[in-house]
Amino acid sequence: MSNEQGQHDFSTAAEANQSADNVVQGITALLGPVVFDMDKAIIAAKQSQNDLGKEIERLIAELELFTDIAEPPRLQPAMDKLNDARRRLQTANKAMQQTQARVDRIETQLASMGS
Numbered sequence: 001m002s003n004e005q006g007q008h009d010f011s012t013a014a015e016a017n018q019s020a021d022n023v024v025q026g027i028t029a030l031l032g033p034v035v036f037d038m039d040k041a042i043i044a045a046k047q048s049q050n051d052l053g054k055e056i057e058r059l060i061a062e063l064e065l066f067t068d069i070a071e072p073p074r075l076q077p078a079m080d081k082l083n084d085a086r087r088r089l090q091t092a093n094k095a096m097q098q099t100q101a102r103v104d105r106i107e108t109q110l111a112s113m114g115s
Helices: 003-066 076-114
Strands: none
Touching: 003 076
């Protein structure tokens, strides 16, 4: 192999590495802000759902006080709705935790691609 051929191979490999680096930087620049925004939105939604869960628990506790009254008002439909809302909230929280885990994995992959 001639010296000229060896330099050409090195030059081609360097160009390929630079091209790959440019692709990685482009993907990171494109997806990084989107993933960051998703992460912030998920955190805000988790906090909101946490607050909602606490409020549901508080309302259930208050309504349970009325169940001991001799002739309680018809609270069972409201209790059923709150219990259903609590169950749906727990399901949504589980889905958000799974989504958060996926976002975390994407962030890790983007970080490893950028370095």
